[in-house]
Amino acid sequence: MSSPPAVSTSSSTPQASFSLWRIAVPAFGPSLLFGIGEGAILPIVPLTARELGASVPMAALVMALIGIGSLLNNIPASMITMRWGERWAIVAAGAWSALGMALCVWTSHLGLFALGCFMVGMSQAVYNLARQSYMSEAVPVEYRARALSTLGGVMRIGMFIGPFLAAGAVHFFGLMAAYVLGIVAVAGAAILGARIPDLELPPAPPGQAAPPGQAAPARPTIVSTLRDHRRVFLTLGIAVTLVSAVRASRQAVIPLWADHLALAPSVASLIYGMAGGIDMLVFYPAGKVMDQKGRRWVAVPSMLIMGLAMLLMPLTTGAATLLVAALAIGFGNGIGIGSGMIMTLGADHSPRHGRAHFLGVWRLMSDIGASCGPALLSFLAGSLSLAAGIAVTGGLAFAAAGVLAHWIPRRTPGHEA
The missing domain is CATH 1.20.1250.20 (MFS general substrate transporter like domains)
Structure with a gap:
């Protein structure tokens, strides 16, 4: 072939x-x-x-x-x-x-x-x-x-x-x-x-080409990537960890709160499915907004909407009000994380040489957040109450929105933010 x-x-x-x-x-x-x-x-x-x-x-x-x-x-x-x-x-x-x-x-x-x-x-x-x-x-x-x-x-x-x-x-x-x-x-x-076209390797960055008679510069490593991009990992990387924690927790809060309200399992499944449907419908429009207006226009509203919906969820008293909160969570997730926000921010800040190492660390931070979010929700629900756990998760979403608003560059590659 x-x-x-x-x-x-x-x-x-x-x-x-x-x-x-x-x-x-x-x-x-x-x-x-x-x-x-x-x-x-x-x-x-x-x-x-x-x-x-x-x-x-x-x-x-x-x-x-x-x-x-x-x-x-x-x-x-x-x-x-x-x-x-x-x-x-x-x-x-x-x-x-x-x-x-x-x-x-x-x-x-x-x-x-x-x-x-x-x-x-x-x-x-x-x-x-x-x-x-x-x-x-x-x-x-x-x-x-x-x-x-x-x-x-x-x-x-x-x-x-x-x-x-x-x-x-x-x-x-x-x-x-x-x-x-x-x-x-x-x-x-x-x-x-196997049919994906190969990528042409980009030329060496200016100043990294080897002078005549000298060895070529060392290939990027995980250690050099962590060192060279530590500022990004300690700023936007923290935001990505928070975002992933909120995203993973959302999958648990809807069925758990439905059970708290004594809703039938079929009703809980329907509410969860409708929230997932909204999530899947908005990924492309959100990506287009990020390309044309800038990453902030989607990243920050996404977290604010999810945070507000989670703070209001403990106040819901039945299927109708829970459905409204769940749809808001699905919409917020769909325009943000569901629209590839984490992947896009990682791509924006990754170097062309050693990109895979950068994205490996980036995805590790995201997965750590996704693991810790539900664990924190479980701990708070067991030690305080489910309502407190959901509210704290909403607070994490607001914290993520603040970090994203501060650290996402105003100038996004390809256009003015």
């Missing part, structure tokens, strides 16, 4: 010569298939663990191993991407995920099943970093937010479709059919990823 033609990474690419539609299949197709694959198995993992003899807490831990695998492998993912390039990292992530799912299918041992889930999480880290790094290079800065918001939106659409396809497969062929569907989807993502 011949290699696809290289894509120029020049940031001066004329807007008139670029179209997101032209790269839609190779760039967004793997995300859709990867999302379908993961969405197909996620609802089935705890059920399979229970069938293999796990207790309820152990089944929850096995499910958590997917997220833990992603968290622990952000830095190794950056090394893989720097070593092999974005295209082959995407291919390797699809293949590794397929192997992990295959292990889940063909083992009857709970420990090996847990290992397969951890492998799926590892592949998440590699795939998410490689796709972000690729799009950050391949797309002109004038289209960056739209491209990254579409990338994240397509992945979420895939994860929305996956459980429905898996439900049909499980109904006709049994529980393991969900994993077979997942294997087919992620293997398809790897095959399609």
Whole structure:
């Protein structure tokens, strides 16, 4: 199979010569298939663990191993991407995920099943970093937010479709059919990823070219990346950690508060689903606003809306008022985090040389926030009350809005903010 033609990474690419539609299949197709694959198995993992003899807490831990695998492998993912390039990292992530799912299918041992889930999480880290790094290079800065918001939106659409396809497969062929569907989807993502055009390496930055007779400058490392970009990590990086904590917590506050109000599970599911629908509908318009008006126009309102909705949620008394708060949370998440805000800010501040290392640290900070947010909510709900935990999460959203407003540059790449 011949290699696809290289894509120029020049940031001066004329807007008139670029179209997101032209790269839609190779760039967004793997995300859709990867999302379908993961969405197909996620609802089935705890059920399979229970069938293999796990207790309820152990089944929850096995499910958590997917997220833990992603968290622990952000830095190794950056090394893989720097070593092999974005295209082959995407291919390797699809293949590794397929192997992990295959292990889940063909083992009857709970420990090996847990290992397969951890492998799926590892592949998440590699795939998410490689796709972000690729799009950050391949797309002109004038289209960056739209491209990254579409990338994240397509992945979420895939994860929305996956459980429905898996439900049909499980109904006709049994529980393991969900994993077979997942294997087919992620293997398809790897095959399609192999057709992604290679990136042309940018020239060395001014002043870094080696003088005649001297060795070339050292390649960026994780340590040098942390040192050179510590100011960004200690400012916007902290904001990203807060944003991710709020985003992860939102998935728990809606069903938990619905249960507190003694709503029927079907009603709680409907409210949660409607909030998710709003989230998926607004990712592209929000990305366009970020490109045309600036990152602040979306990032700050997103956190303010989510913060206000969470502060008001403990005041809701029934399904109607909870639905209003949930829709506000979904809208706030959709225009911000759901529109690729974290990925876009990471791409804006990442260096062209050593981009994968920067994004590896960036994604690690995001995943730390996503892990700590629900843990903080659980601690506060247990020690104080659920209402207090939700209110504190809303306060974190306001804190994130303040940090974002202060540290997002007024001048965004490609236009005046």
